[in-house]
Amino acid sequence: MSQIIDVRKLINDRPLGRFQKWVVFLGFVIIVLDGFDAVIMGFIAPQLKMEWGISNQELGAILSAGLIGQAIGAMLAGPLADRYGRKVVLVSSVMFFGVWTLATMASTDVTSMALLRVLTGLGLGAAIPNTSTLIAEYSPERSRSFLVTLTLCGFTCGAASGGFISAWAIPSFGWPSVLLLGGALPVLLAMILVFKMPESVSFLVSKNASIERIRAIISRLAPEIDTKGVTYNLGRPTLEDRTSIRIVLSREYRLGTYTLWTGYFLVLFLIYLLSSWLPTLIKEGGGYTVSDAAIATAMFQIGGQGGALSVGWLMDRWNKSRVLMLTFLFGGLAVFAIGQITEHYVLLCSVAFCVGFCMIGGSVGMNALAASFYPTEARSTGASWMVGFGRLGAILSAFAGAQVLALGWSLPNVFTALILPALLSALAMYVHGLHTNSSNRIASLSAI
Structure with missing residues (x-):
């Protein structure tokens, strides 16, 4: 007879392992770069206002454009992540806000920059909730809230580091240099995530994914378990009949x-x-x-x-x-x-x-x-x-x-x-x- 493993019980009953700590670390890095790019326009705004000669109202339009994009991005990304997986949406969102931050360097007027900030916001808005979801699904319930909040502290770290970086880079290389760094790092991270970030094992079980995919993650999560002939569930019936x-x-x-x-x-x-x-x-x-x-x-x-x-x-x-x-x-x-x-x-x-x-x-x-x-x-x-x-x-x-x-x-x-x-x-x-x-x-x- 095949053995059945409840993956949520498995995660809850084990101490936090190296594999889960690695997932938390990757999530923290995502949020650091998300925080950096979310506030990046605030750091370059004074220089931008001086060089382009724009008014406070025009500057406000650029700054608020990113928030609009973030709201839309969050609303769109959630259903996509619940249908196609946390990993694919997270990798796409990091790549998305990285690429459009790089593209913002080429802006020549307020309209184009505001539009590019909306597009950047689409990626930024997807990052925080889906990172929270992935961390929560790899965390034991006894420490889930702490691990999620610890990961999200990366936002302030990224925002604060942006201030120090901008203070050094803008006088030496101009405001586009900050956008270059804010775009290149997420693109690099997205390529790393493709190979190093796992999909949520709870999501795979809920979608009845192949046993091989689930077994590969369980072997990293709990290497002492013999996964031969094992099937997996969430300790309850799945809700596949509802979106x-x-x-x-x-x-x-x-x-x-x-x-x-x-x-x-x-x-x-x-x-x-x-x-x-x-x-x-x-x-x-x-x-x-x-x-x-x-x-x-x-x-x-x-x-x-x-x-x-x-x-x-x-x-x-x-x-x-x-x-x-x-x-x-x-x-x-x-x-x-x-x-x-x-x-x-x-x-x-x-x-x-x-x-x-x-x-x-x-x-x-x-x-x-x-x-x-x-x-x-x-x-x-x-x-x-x-x-x-x-x-x-x-x-x-x-x-x-x-x-x-x-x-x-x-x-x-x-x-x-x-x-x-x-x-x-x-x-x-x-x-x-x-x-x-x-x-x-x-x-x-x-x-x-």
Whole structure:
């Protein structure tokens, strides 16, 4: 008789091995380059504005074009990854944003550059959710959230390194040199991924792929297992009769899906608004210098790194939705506090760190939550669509920030108003947790 192995149980019962660590490393490198290319236009914007003589509105069109592309890319890539595989979509997305970043070097006007940034964004938008999905499917459940958040910390590493590289390269070689590096590295990485990145073994089992393909990965994942005469499953019936979109929007997942979309939209709205406008708000509302405002904003970003790792660690030990709900509640309190302590600079920087810790850290945690919430057959679609809707919030934040400045609100009033998206995102996580707990109880009763 042939032996049957539940691949999810196999991954959960084993310590994290070298093969899984290699997958996490490749995912981290993907996200580092994704972070570098996502913010690359911000680094070259001052030089571009000076050389081309363009207005702030034209520059804003170029900067927002990438976000539009990212939203579209995320929405398209999820269903494709659930149908054709995580690897093919990831390799294609990395190659895509690399090639179009290289092509951006040849731009001669605002229109062509904005169009190329939309195309670049298509690849960038696919990278984060599908990397999260692949890491989640190779991670044991006891450390899944932490490994996903650890991988996504690469985004800030890539964004920060872009600043240092740009500061050296632009004065010496001009702004196209930054685009050259930002395009060449992803193209090189994509060629490496073709040979070195494995497909998700859970995806292969869900699609009834050939035993040889599955066996080759199991032999690397658990080399001590004799795979001769072995068949594989996911410990449950597969959902091949439904498309990934139908699963995500089905009755059992619909409420959870809507709460994820709502929460991520609100969180990214707040994060991008603060990232873009916090220096201006602190400078004009608090009476600080440009350097002081930049340092306070940097503390906001640094807090996000610590928050991502801490939230991921906590999510592996307690109820995931509850951890995120409390994180966003504390983040809302910290947002409110910024407007009340503008006269105390050191305290202002400390609170900005706390805001980043909670809001950025919580947003990264939501990627881990989405990767845990959906079944293998719809995991990429669920995670990608959440990211896509979140990008819409990021786009909207640019207009909201400009409107707030135009209204001339005081700093306390601005940050009092910004409590609302934090509190609503906490509410979304609370409802998500209720829905998940209710679904689990129904599933348990049905199994009796």
